[in-house]
Amino acid sequence: MINPQELTQAALAAIAQAHTEDELAAIEVDYLGRKNGRVSNLLSGIGKLPSAERAVLGQAANEAKRAIEAALAGRRRELTDARLADLAETEAIDITFPGPALGRGRIHVLTQVQRQIESVLESLGYKVELGPEVETEWYNFEALNIPPGHPARESWDSFYFTPDLLLRAHTSPVQIRAMQRIKEPPIYIITPGRCYRRDPPEATRLPYFSQVEGLAVDKALTVGDMKGTLLYMIQSLYGEDRRVRVRPSYFPFTEPSFEFDVSCGICAGAGCKSCRYKGWLEVGGCGMVHPQVLRNGGIDPEKWNGYAWGFGIERMAMLKHDVEDIRLFYESDLRFLEQF
């Protein structure tokens, strides 16, 4: 008969000398294993003993088991601590080495800027409207109060397919189509999309470009509302310190008409090289919708009025990301596109 105390002593000694977790696991099986463990074996002949001895031996065996378990846990902790204490040396790596390149795919910077503009205006309740790029004379010009021979047509020199079919010079035709479809205000829409004008390509303009126009038709809208909307948009995109100024201008489809400028982000309006010492950067055009244009869209100008604005997405992206040549957006050089 093996004495439980001796068994415990022997186990504790072995545990104290174990140097790896594997050794500990072997000791655990050796002493506490369910089938042939030495502590279990102690109890194997217990059935033949008188009940008093049986109880004493049972208790002693349980004590031995608990002591061995505690010792195992304690030694295991010591070994783990010792292992972890060395990590700084044993597993040190050169953290200055760069990570592997991620996939190189990028979303086009104009898509990104367009989406930012949409988000800002959607937060004011405007909805995106789309329309065809090949338009009819009526939608592109006449509905917008620009009849044939109108001197302002010079600003929208267009590409024609037939005398009646052309590439839209602005996304304003979408405004007319939206008014005709929605019929009854309130109308708060934005019209992003590609446009075309017959200007030879150069650093500041291209025969193809993209616009976002906005249109609000409601009761009792004012120039102040238009200014506030533009200011909200510009501050949301470029920061709260930016200012917006509207200057009288002329478009046949708005009355009054304006150009709108944004204060220069570099000099804050004082004048610098980047704003050609004007303090302001020209961004787009805007105005109160001409009553005839509302009528052409099927809206009664006696009941409703509206404001509209438009600007180039490229221009906004150039301002935001310091791009100096508009042609880069459409040249598709990955070295450029991957910067954004």
Added chain:
Amino acid sequence: MKISYEWLGDFVDLNGVTPKEAADVLTRLGVEVESLTAVDLSEIIVGRVIEQVKHPKSRTPLWIHQVDLGDRTEQIIAGAPNAVPGSLVPVALPGTTVPNGKLVKDLNIAGFSAKGMLCSAEELMLGEDHSGILILDAGKPGDPLTTVIPNQAVMDAEVTSNRPDCMGHMGVARELAAGLDRPMKVDFMPAFTGKADPPGRDLIDVSIDDPDLCSRYIGGAITGVKAGPSPKWIQRRLRACGVRPINNIVDITNYVLLEYAQPLHAFDLAKLSGGQVHVRRARAGEKLLCLDGIERELTPDMLVIADADKPVAIAGVIGGEETAVTEATTEVLLESATFNGPSVRQTARAFGLRTEASARFEKGLPAELALAGARRAAALIAELAGGAVHREWADVYPQPQEPVRIRLKPWLVDEVLGVHVPLDDSEAILVRLGFHVRVLGDGEWDVLPPVFRLDVTIPEDLVEEVGRVYGYDRVPPTLPGRRHDKWTPAVPSQGRRLDAARQVLTGAGFTETWNPALVSGRLLEQLRVGARALRVSNALSDDMDTLRTSLLPSLVNVVALNRDRGRTEVKVYEIAAAFLAHVGDKTTQQPEEPLRLGVVADAGTTAESGRKAFYAMKSVLDGCVRELGAPPGTYQRAAAEMFHPGRCAAVFLDARQLGYLGELHPSVLTGANVEGRLVAMEIDLEPVLDAAGVKRAQTLPRFPAIERDLAVVVEEHVAAGALLATIKEAGSDILDSALPFDEYRGAQVPEGHKSVAFALTFRSPERTLTDAEVDEVMAEIKLALQKKHSAGFRT
């Protein structure tokens, strides 16, 4: 347009207003001043040449002048000989920087000291002339030059197309006067000065044959003129505005054009055959030698001024050489007319000739301006060229300009602007701009715009007039908002929905591009995708003459461009419309504009790398379709333009064909100078968006799955897709999924055969399957494959 600050001062008191301030006021009013060039002459003084001798030693010709500077005499050397004794000249003393930037120094030239510089017009930035010293026509030695020539400032301004009246200094000055709240010094309509006999009408007979193209023609007769150089101040102002002085008569017509915006023309009356002026359309075959020395052929849609025999001017564009005013001219016909804007523009365009006159007529000038301009010019010619203006001019004006009256509810100003403008202020502003305002009994206003403002026709126009002078800076920004009882619910925009596909592509390493929709029509023809292409009738160049019918040619060019620039792996895509013209009798309708996704990627150089790239592209498409929320597409072998005949699939969503996916045809790559292979796809996005639904959650499996691999040996032509269909059909409801994962040829596989490996997963939602059950279904699957595809099996 160039605007001289000095000239504006003729019309409005600019005391205390700097050129910069004036420019800012004009910009705020809507005459945008793009740039301001100021010339400060206050450091230059007037000198009188006492003596001029040639430099005795200098090899380049130089002249030594003794110059009276009032309190002293200085010796000054110059390279031009025109400062003869007695001349008054501008002098810059040592230490002065002249306006063109040159610093004047104390010099010694070959033994002679030079104490300053005699200035040319160019050095003083008063014109282009640098051939000689600027000779002054007045001035006292020692006085600042500004006693003779005021400080100069020239603005370059952009005048909007609705304001032709501002294409002259008087109109701009009126804006400035309104902005500064100062009175105009000069009335719009000058007095008529003609007194000489006989009446002008007897000297010239004017008729308008085509009144649709000319609403008014005034012909003034002036006799006894003496042609010669015009006075310095006229020359200076013309030069400042970029107009070259010619002689006093021509200069005065140009001067009045720049002042009133009314183009004028002076004919040598003696050279007009029959003393007649006919304003008529040109006749076929007629020609005219123009003032610029070019002979132009006229067509019957062009309006000309003709005498009894022949055209003498192209109306509103340019005059003829033969009847031009010369030094010998003594009698002048002064033309001041109102020509039809579109007609003048068309004619000027046809000749590629844009003159100061045509630029103004194009905008549509008020007929009243013709009279004002003619009177002003006649008075100047009488004063400066000594002519006698005859009484009773020819003035053919069949339909006088109707005054427009506008009913204004004056509170509209506040309603539109969103700020309170006192009624008195509104009225004062309109009056300052030349409007007549009459307040009616009901509080509404009866407003009469000035005759030179044809652009003002509706109440909103008046609001704009008030607003721009009142100042839009004073309108506080607000956001609109009121209770709405009607709305449309928010739905994600198409662009935002497509961002799901963009994310898949980005994750797969593809970069989005935006390529021009206008491409070379010839390229589309070569690729045989030009059949439904729309061709631009007025293209800028032949590489941008046609709307693309496919996104792929642009994307292939993007690959070529980036390879040229040293990029090896190029994976790009674009989301944009393609344009497909209708065929048959609908060709004049708007084309179809399907929104497409085009993708192109490198596919290595071997048949095997191409094969792998093909399947990779399928994964990209499947991923996009999945993320857009649509059910998976199916693929069928197909042939399509631009694609490799053995490696092209048509993609279907249910029964709708979305487009094609495959390797690009080698000839497409050769044409674009791209080496190796490219894999591509182009699909319509709208059907995918239409098929999109909400993803529904599936119950997670509660019982374990049993997985089996199956290697099926079949003849080469049997498609994995066909085997898969058979497996799925035979697999009973416990076949959870089946996926081909490998294709093998070689040992154990007979010639002309291939082995396709499938991973099969069996699972029941109700119980744990037994191996025996799965064996049974596997046997059925094998049997079906054997029967249908003569398949064998590899273990």
